[in-house]
Structure formats: C-alpha cells, structure tokens
Amino acid sequence: MVNREKIKKGVRLIIEGIGEDPERDGIKDTPERIARMYEEIFKGLEPPEEELLKCIEGETHDEMVLLKNIPFYSVCEHHFLPFFGYAHIAYIPDGRIVGLSELPRAVDYLAKRPQIQERLTKELANLIMEKLRPKGCMVVIEAEHLCMSMRGIKKPGAKTITSAVRGIFRRSQKTRQEALELINKDK
Template sequence: MFDREKIKKGVRLIIEGIGENPEREGLVETPDRIARMYEEIFKGLEPPEEELLKCIEGETHDEMVLLRNIPFYSVCEHHFLPFFGNAHIAYIPDGRIVGLSELPRALDYLAKRPQVQERLTKQLADLIVEKIKPKGCMVVIEAEHLCMSMRGIKKPGVKTITSAVRGIFRKSQTTRQEALELINKDK
C-alpha cells in the first residue's frame, strides 16, 4: 500500500521548495527517513494485523471498566503536524469483556492515520459499541495540536477535549458523572 519512492520524491520537492539543498550532507537521507517514518506512523491505513477488541471467552462482568491517561499520538490531516495527549475509555459490559490492552491497541490503530480529533474520538466509541456490545461507553480525548502550538495562533499547551458517549453514559447523568469523576480523580 505504501509507496516509499513517491514519498521520497515528494519530500525532496519540499526540501527544494523551502530553498534547501537536498544534496546537503544533513539532508541527503532525509527523504528516506521520512518515508520509513510515514510507513510507521500511518500504519492505521492498512488492515489491522490482528482482530481489534477481541472478547475474552468465558469471562463476564457488568460494572464499569475505565482506563485513563492512555497516551497516544496522531497526525492532523489539515497540516500533517502531530497532535498528542491522553485518552480515557470507559465501558459498562453487558457480560462481554476484552483484555485491558485491547482498548489502547484499538486507540493506537485508529490514531495511526491522518486524523482529526473529533473523528478519532467517535471512531473509537463506535468500534467499542460494535465489537463489545456494552451497555454503554464513553471516550474522552485530551490533546495538544502542534498545528495550533507552533504555527497559526501559536498557543502551546492548549488542550482540546473531545468526548463521545454511547448507551447508558448518554442516558444516565449519574453514570456519566461517575466516569468523569474517576477520569478527573487526582488531577
């Protein structure tokens, strides 16, 4: 799927376009390095290597499961600059559960493609609902966008917070509030 040669040619054009010499010692290998980096950080454009959010057979639970402060990074599709931060994922199983590492793995997969934070938040919540079929789920993502920190408005440290709530988290303010209190505990 990835075309390293095309990426290398494009990076070389960018180097020339900014007025640099692509044959300068420090830049000669840059197109290749960027092509290899893109192959890694955009791995979410390829089908997943293994099934996402595979449920654990024979295990059941029916109370809230919450993972907080899951670090992630992605690339903003508007400027191709990184955005990064932490995600918080809560779900209330309707019997079926997944291994705890499955949730960050799904986040990483969806984040490894040109993205916008709002879509990433929604995609993760929708994937949880589709695969686990919980009573409800909530995804909250807090991220800093370098396209806002280092260019344009130039406001480093600003966090963008997005949320997606499904099922009981949308219907019950008490359940939603419990999850938010757990997410914000000790902040």
C-alpha cells in the same frame, strides 16, 4: 499501502521548495527517513494485524471498566503536524469484556492515520459499541495540536477535549458523572 518512493520524491520537492539543497550532507537522507517514519505513523491505514477488541471467552462483568491516561500520537490531516495526548475509555459491559491491552491497541490503530480528534473520538466509541456490544461507553480524548502550538495561533499547552458517549452514558447523567469523576481523579 505506503509508497516509499512517492514519499521520497515528495519530500525532496519540499526540501527544494523551501530553498534547501537536497544533496546537503545533513539532508540528503531525509527523504528516506521520512518515508520510513510515514510507514510507521500511518500504519492505521492498513488492515489491523490482529482483530481489534477481541473478547475474553468465558469471562463476564457488568459494572464499569475504565482505562484512563492512554497516551497516543496522531497526525492532523489538515497540516500533517502531530497532535498527541491521552484517551480515557469507560464502558459498562453487558457480559463481554476485553483484555486491558486491547483498548490502547485500538486507540493506537485508529490514531495511526491522518486524523482529526473529533473523528478519532467517535471512531473509538463506535468500535467499542460494535465489537463489545456494552450497555454503553464513553471516550474522552484530550490533546495538544502542534498545528495550533507551533504555527498559526501559536498557543502551546492549549488542550482540546472531545468526548463521545453512547448507551447508558448518554442516558444517565449519574453514570456519565461517575466516569468523569474517575477520569479526573488524581490529575
């Protein structure tokens, strides 16, 4: 659970630490604003409000399902700066399917915590395998990291691409290639 008071105290210390006046008109409410923002962007640290990847009862399918260009925002745990981009998810059901909004909901939940992109990719693939028990899944995430764009190496626009493949997507190059072609179509 987010502790607003601790965040406000910490932000005030940062404001003082950079040499600003924490009582200046434009800044005096910043600790409260940041505390509310952290409560929102780190919502994934709390248990989900609803079950993730709830299957549709009575519906089945056994061919590829692909949802691409799912926008997400997360915070890098190393510098507490945002990284953002798109997740692409493909799975081949073994009968069980979910409503399409369930996949972006899972992306949002897992992204709303201090993260690294590699872990986010794996967590999403593992969640799909656990909850849907499909023949396989593939998750591809492409993101820009502000810790690389605005500081350090300063390379805005550079994209990091990670993937996690499970089941048939790992065993079958043809299946993996089909998903990648669909992801890259119309880019």
